[in-house]
Every structure is written in structure tokens, then in C-alpha cells.
Amino acid sequence: MSEGTMQRPAQPVRRNERDRWGKRRNRVLVGVAALPALLLAAGCSSDSGSDSGDGGKSASGGDASASASAAPTVQAAAYKKLPDSCDVLSKKTLTSLVPKGAKSGKEGTSSDTGTRASCSWNSLDSNGVKGSQFRWLNVSLLRFESDVTRGEGDKLAQTYYEKQVKDAQEATGAKNTKTQPVTAIGDTATLVRYDLKKKEGAFKQQTIVTRVENVVVTLDYNGAGLAGEKTPNADTLAKLAQKAAKEAVGAVSAANGEGSGAGSDSGSATTAPSPSKSGATSASPSTAKSASPSKSAAKKS
Structure with a gap:
């Protein structure tokens, strides 16, 4: 078999590999694009769970209503x-x-x-x-x-x-x-x-x-x-x-x-x-x- 005849089948093989790589790359890009949405959803879920479990307390652990009522007062004249x-x-x-x-x-x-x-x-x-x-x-x-x-x-x-x-x-x-x-x-x-x-x-x-x-x-x-x-x-x-x-x-x-x-x-x-x-x-x-x-x-x- 001549040298030129041995090289012809290799061309379809390279084309198929290129197609498979393109599909794989597309799947990766789609996955990367979806990642921010997943992270945002996870963050929202975490925040809502924190709010529901602290009983209305401020970030420092104090009760907001108690802080407001602690404002200084004095007996009226x-x-x-x-x-x-x-x-x-x-x-x-x-x-x-x-x-x-x-x-x-x-x-x-x-x-x-x-x-x-x-x-x-x-x-x-x-x-x-x-x-x-x-x-x-x-x-x-x-x-x-x-x-x-x-x-x-x-x-x-x-x-x-x-x-x-x-x-x-x-x-x-x-x-x-x-x-x-x-x-x-x-x-x-x-x-x-x-x-x-x-x-x-x-x-x-x-x-x-x-x-x-x-x-x-x-x-x-x-x-x-x-x-x-x-x-x-x-x-x-x-x-x-x-x-x-x-x-x-x-x-x-x-x-x-x-x-x-x-x-x-x-x-x-x-x-x-x-x-x-x-x-x-x-x-x-x-x-x-x-x-x-x-x-x-x-x-x-």
C-alpha cells in the first residue's frame, strides 16, 4: 500500500475528535455559566435560615427592641x-x-x-x-x-x-x-x-x-x-x-x-x-x- 493511501483514513478520525472536543467544551461552558446561579441560591437559602433562627436579635447578639427602650429618660417636671x-x-x-x-x-x-x-x-x-x-x-x-x-x-x-x-x-x-x-x-x-x-x-x-x-x-x-x-x-x-x-x-x-x-x-x-x-x-x-x-x-x- 502506498504512503498516500495509508494517510487518508486519518482525516475522518481527526474530524470526529474535533467534534467530540467541541461538544465537551460546550458542556463545560454551560456548567460554568450555571455556577453563579447555584451559589446565589445557596447563599439565599443560608441567609433565610439564619434569620429564622436568631429570634430577631441584632448582629451583635442584642435585642433590637430592648436597645430602643433603653434610651435615657428623666422624670417630667x-x-x-x-x-x-x-x-x-x-x-x-x-x-x-x-x-x-x-x-x-x-x-x-x-x-x-x-x-x-x-x-x-x-x-x-x-x-x-x-x-x-x-x-x-x-x-x-x-x-x-x-x-x-x-x-x-x-x-x-x-x-x-x-x-x-x-x-x-x-x-x-x-x-x-x-x-x-x-x-x-x-x-x-x-x-x-x-x-x-x-x-x-x-x-x-x-x-x-x-x-x-x-x-x-x-x-x-x-x-x-x-x-x-x-x-x-x-x-x-x-x-x-x-x-x-x-x-x-x-x-x-x-x-x-x-x-x-x-x-x-x-x-x-x-x-x-x-x-x-x-x-x-x-x-x-x-x-x-x-x-x-x-x-x-x-x-x-
């Missing part, structure tokens, strides 16, 4: 507003404290009268050549809101109350200072008494600081006999100051829907329940900033 500072005392009470100045109330400057307010009165009763009787009265009110970063309103008020008492005890020029607790006025109250010597005469100062819930009321009252007039009795001034402070506390309660307002002899918030003590609130830290203490009567007189 009881009182939400203040009364008009120049209306906290009745005309009858003002007449007994400042006889010639019951209508002379002057409201203090405040950027927010719902948080801080004050009013002052003065009286000069002339007795001719015998001299004059001078009286000065000031009532200031400061309300504290609850704050998640600073604490509950009544506790903030208590801190300020204590500072006000200390400031009164350390008034410039005060002599014979005496401090005593006062009952039946607000939640807590203190009377600070002292003498002041000025070129105009001898002044008898009475300062009552009281806290009712989240509000602090500071009442300054002093009297003096001028130009030869007799110095007023300190005990009498103290009794008048206590009556006025109790009335001012009643006005705070009345402004918030409790008790009686100005003119009531029994106006005190101590017997009435707090209107909002049953709930907690998340308070804004921007509210109820602590104010600086009011100036002492020694500086104002």
Missing part, C-alpha cells in the same frame, strides 16, 4: 409655667407690706418669663418732720425643666434653693444674721434675717427662700426708719414676709392648675399632688439652664 410675677400677691397683702407702693410693681427684665420672672415694689411713707418709713419688696421665681443630662427639675431646683439660702447668709454688710426653717410654705423653706447699716438708716432684712416642686421662690423684704423715724420691728417684718411667700407659692400652684392663687391664706403646693409625676420624659438639654442667683437685698436697697 411638675410645673410647666410661672404666674405673672407682679400678680403673685393680692392687693391686700401688698398694702400691708408696702403701704404706699401697692400699685408700683415693676416687672424685672427676662428673656423667658415662663422660666424666670420677678417683680419689685417700694414704699416711702412720710411722717413729716418725724421722718419716713421705707419698705422694699422683691419676689423672684425660677422654674427648672427636667433634663436628661442634668437631672430632674425638682432636684435642680433644690440645688438652686440651697445656693440662694447660702447667698442670703453671706450678704455683703449683713450683721446679726439668723437662719431658721419655715414650715407650711412649699416643699421646703428657709428664712434668713439680718441687719444692714446704711447712711440712710438701719435696715431690717428678711429673705425667704422656698421651693415648690421644680420652682424656687425668693422673697426679699426690708424696712427702715429714715430721717429720725423709728426702726421697724424685725419680727413684724418677718411675719409679713412669710405670709407673702406662702401666697406667692399658692400663685405658682394656681398657675399650673392647683390650689388657690393670690389672696389665699392657705396657698401652698405641699398638699396637692404633682400633676405630672406619673410620667417620664426625654427632656431637651437646651432647656431650663441654671440661672445665676438673684442679687441680695443688700445690693438692691
